[in-house]
Amino acid sequence: MTPKYKRILLKLSGEALAGNQKMGIDVDTLNVITDKIGEVFNMGVEISIVVGAGNFWRGRSGVGMDRTTADHMGMLATVINALALQDSLESKQIPTRVQSAIEMRQIAEPYIRRRAVRHLEKKRIVIFGCGLGNPYFSTDTAAALRAAEIDADVILKATMVDGVYDCDPKKNKDAVKFDTITFADALGRRLGVMDSTALSLCMDNNIPLIVFDMSDPGNIVRVVNGENIGTILT
Numbered sequence: 059m060t061p062k063y064k065r066i067l068l069k070l071s072g073e074a075l076a077g078n079q080k081m082g083i084d085v086d087t088l089n090v091i092t093d094k095i096g097e098v099f100n101m102g103v104e105i106s107i108v109v110g111a112g113n114f115w116r117g118r119s120g121v122g123m124d125r126t127t128a129d130h131m132g133m134l135a136t137v138i139n140a141l142a143l144q145d146s147l148e149s150k151q152i153p154t155r156v157q158s159a160i161e162m163r164q165i166a167e168p169y170i171r172r173r174a175v176r177h178l179e180k181k182r183i184v185i186f187g188c189g190l191g192n193p194y195f196s197t198d199t200a201a202a203l204r205a206a207e208i209d210a211d212v213i214l215k216a217t218m219v220d221g222v223y224d225c226d227p228k229k230n231k232d233a234v235k236f237d238t239i240t241f242a243d244a245l246g247r248r249l250g251v252m253d254s255t256a257l258s259l260c261m262d263n264n265i266p267l268i269v270f271d272m273s274d275p276g277n278i279v280r281v282v283n284g285e286n287i288g289t290i291l292t
Contacts, residue, residue, distance in 0.1 A: 062284035065104040065178060067205040068095070069198065069215045072113035072139055074272045081113055083142050092146040094275040095183070098282050099152055104178040106208060107185045108201040109143060111135030129193035133160060136197060140187040141165065153182040159191030159200070171207050178208065198252040202259035213265055214281055215252070216272035221289035222251050238290045241267075251291065260291070267291040 070091070073080075077087030099105055114135040115128075140156045147154045155177050158166040166187060167173065177184045189200040198215075205213050219227060220235070222244065227233040241261035244251050251257065251269060260267050270277050270288030280287055 059101075059283050061098070061101045061103050061282045063103060063211040063282055065106075065208065065210050066098075066282065067106045067108065067201055067208070067210040067213045068278070069201040069213060070107060070109045070139075070143075071217060071272070072110040072135070073218060074216060075109075075139055075142065076113040083113065083139070088142055088146050091272075091275045091278075092143060092150060092152075094278045095147065096150050096152050097279050099181075099183060101282065103282055104181070105183045106174070106178065106204065106210065107140075107143065107183065108189075108197055108204060109136055109139045109185065109187070110197045111139060114138060126193040133188040133191065136189060137162070137166065137187040140185040143185055147183060153180075154185060155182055156185045156187055159186070159188040174204075175208055184208075196253050196256065198256040199259065202252070202256040202263075202265065205265050206259060206263040210265065213260065213267045214278065215267060215269045216278065217269055218272065219269075220271035220287070222249055222269050222291070224249070236289050237286070238292065241291055244291055257291075 075083050075088055077084030111132050115132045137158060144154045144156050156166040157169040157174055159169045161168050174184050186200065186204050189195060189197045190203060201213055222236045222239060223233040225233045241257050245254055245257050268281055268288050268290050270281055277287060
């Protein structure tokens with residue numbers, strides 16, 4: 059099957075890497091996820107990844123802590139996840155580069171847009187760590203900005219729910235799922251798909267966003283092949 063997209067940005071939550079452990083990295087879960095990413099890679103799709111750090115730290119969870127310090131700790135935690143993804147992918151002979159928005163030359167390349175694009179053109183997966191390198195910006199915002207910078211066809215946001223609902227489906231059994239919704243509607247309804255900065259970046263740069271369930275890692279392949287799962291924001 060011919061993939062629908064040539065260049066994607068995959069936004070992975072840190073929680074996805076924790077599996078049933080809820081915290082840290084579950085190696086079996088990690089390897090299942092990278093197996094599916096490898097399937098997409100072998101279809102000829104150019105892949106970039108932004109990964110969160112909720113399995114280690116959430117900036118806003120630092121009660122009584124300076125927000126900037128808490129956010130910097132979260133950024134560093136994303137690099138742990140990025141290196142784990144790199145190691146798992148390269149164990150499958152998939153060339154991968156980690157680029158960090160905060161310089162740490164011993165373990166990752168600094169983020170340079172032209173170098174990132176060149177890696178993609180040379181069929182290497184690029185993982186962006188440390189968000190944007192600035193506090194007060196989420197990894198969702200980093201995903202939106204990096205997608206715009208590398209001219210990605212789509213952002214694929216892998217979450218723990220199967221799409222976007224009009225309210226929290228975990229709290230309201232009558233919640234209604236959207237198959238498609240506009241960025242303006244999502245912002246107006248405050249649906250919490252991404253933070254408002256990320257959604258605005260997607261809207262202003264005409265980057266479609268697909269939100270889908272990561273509990274079945276095979277959904278990554280299905281979305282890239284154009285199957286109608288999750289919710290599409292345009």
